[in-house]
Amino acid sequence: MHEFALIEGIIGIVRDSALQNNIRKVERIKLVVGKxxxxLPESLQFAFEAFKAEEELFHHAVLEIEEKEIVCSCGQCNRSFAVEDSVSFICPWCASGSVEIIQGRELYIDCYEGEEC
Ligand SMILES: [Zn+2]
Structure with a gap:
């Protein structure tokens, strides 16, 4: 379950930032997660629930996850297109297989909100 390690890292980053900014209570963390x-968003939520119970700073925090579609750019015709299933990476316009993934791999904290003290 690498989602636990991911959440641990995310909580660490938010904790450091909250301490620096005198935030005593984190209310919302927004994550951007590429497909x-x-x-998995459900696993991230599950891991987050486990971690937040142990730390007062996060007791009331809500984890929001924005999923990003997989988007590719074709090396042949330069058009971009969304990929529904992550199996067929073929350009729907010219059927070329030389495509580059331009969105869908991201995983980062978009923002977080808290109460200052
Ligand atoms: Zn193409």
């Missing part, structure tokens, strides 16, 4: 990032 190719190999992290």
């Amino acid at each position: 190719l990032s190999m992290a």
Whole structure:
């Protein structure tokens, strides 16, 4: 379950930032998770619930996840297109297989909100 390690890292980053900014209570964390990032939103939520129970700073925090579609750009005709299933990476316009993934691998904290003290 690498989602636990991911959440641990995310909590660490938010904790450091919250301490620096005198935030005593984190209310919302927004994550951007690409569909190719190999992290399942349900598993991230599950891991987050486990971690937040142990730390007062996060007791009331809500994890929001924005999923990003997989988008590729074709090396042949330069058009971009969304990929529904992560199996067929072929350009729907010219059937070329030389495509580059331009979105879908991201996993980062978009923002977080808290109460200052
Ligand atoms: Zn193409």
